[in-house]
Amino acid sequence: MRQTCLDLVYELAKQDPRIFFVGSDLGYGTLKQFKQEMPGRFFMEGVCEANIIGMAAGLAIEGKIVYVNTIATFLTRRCFEQIVLDLCLHHVKVRLIGNGGGLVYAPLGPTHLAIEDVAILRSLPNMTIIAPADANEMRRLMPLTVDHDGPLYIRLAKGGDPIVSRGDFSVQIGKAVPMVEGSHALILTTGVTLKIGLEAAENLNRQGIQAAVLHLPTIKPLDTEAILQRVSKVDAVVTVEEHTIVGGLGSAVAELIAEADLAGHRGFKRVGIPDIFPDEYGSQDSLMTRCKITAEGVVCVVQELLSKPRRSVAATHRSHTD
């Protein structure tokens, strides 16, 4: 996915002279062809994220479309204020490409785990956040990032991720992708958790539980209409994200459901990283398993939610007034 994303930055830049690239201190040879063919629009500026964001803002204020790439943690935490003020306040076309969203850098420890990138960026006015599921979805989304208004964050997964996205669906920034329809439960996914959601739905289906899967390659702005339409039809809603359960997709959906008065009589659960710093190394998969961000984990959560007796909102109201 990362390679596809950067390849597309190069391809798009070849067609559009407004496109610039700024990297920090990326791996040797990153976008070598871009640098060779379009040296005036290629910058590798070293380990100085605050300066990179400001510089990208300056170029964007002048009308350029600037793709900035480095590791997601450094791109979101270190230069947070530059993102708020230089990018969001000025509402400029800077695209932040964050390597290793979530638990990708598990062997490198907590300094490199981007477990709250979505939460902190989601709180910013004017920011758009996308997290494609695989390289194919990335390929469909990237051309749409060029002329998108305002700053945009592109959350990258590990790379080599299995292809699970729908090739027959016209993807749009801000729009959800319906993957599976179902009337008992709704599984909401973003990024690479789409694969987990699909496997869980298949497993549940074998048990006679019809689980819908709605994929959200855009986390902000949230496709509220698509979500609410499906939430109203099911008894259990589960969000699945490779991110802390605080402030990410799960929180966004919870806010939406609560404010739409749809929470009362249906089960809801966020599957994600609990509110801790993961204190093990290992691999992305092993940490995901530890946090129960797996198909099996989602299946258990759905079963549990559906097994609890629930009363309708009307019944609850009656019992209070009796």
Place this chain on the structure above:
Amino acid sequence: MKPSSASDKNVSPLRRDLTVLDERSRLLRKTIIRMLQAGGRGHIASAFSLVEILRVLYDDVLRFDPRNPHWRERDRFILSKGHGCLALYVMLAEKGFFPEEELWKFCHRDGILGGHPEHKIPGVEASTGSLGHGLSIGIGFALNARYEKADYRTFVAVGDGESNEGSIWEGALCAGKHRLSNLTVIVDYNKQQSCGSTFEIQDLEPFGDKWRSFGFAVAEVNGHDVDELRSSFRSLPLDRGKPSAIICHTVKGKGIEFVENNLKWHHKSRVSDEEIRAMLEALDAVF
């Protein structure tokens, strides 16, 4: 003026600047005082150290068209030490970027001018206020000019307290690396930050040498001497292969004896009519 060093008399925090302000400089300060009165608050001392710098820039150096603030060929100026905005607003109004009446609505709900500059204000290139942002944005402007082969120049005014920020030095490294001769950093070196002198809080010396070592060509001037400023700005770039840094030795609160170097006046709120009257009278006193 020779390069600064810690023992140089130019960088003594106790120095009295004896530069006599002419009628125009006094009038600009009076307008600032009236804005302070209208808004009931403001960073007046920080604005006063900037008055001559901005006056010379807008009178004699910058290329701009107030009727077309986004004119592609204009020079770009960023007040990175955004809290000095009272001085900037007075210059922009005087040059016709917006009606003078806006000055009297400073910090009012129905006005466009707040306590820090915002890019929606005609003539303001970037929103600043949180320190350490302007230089990097200016680098983006300067790189764009180089790419476009445009001859506009970029000027960024930074404060000395602001130079505590790491991002200033990240930007300095970057500007030096790219040899941005179309970029000038103007340092308002008034040697006072919010809670003490720069020498006590976070000593910047040897300040000129720092900029030089980051790849800048450096000049040091009396930041209240209009002729010296004009001559220095007109000699830009100081070196055709480097960005320029002009360190302006200034006095915080310059022009009013009881405000000069007085930390209580860094930011003033609840200004009494008596204080306003005293400031206006003091400006007319012979120094």
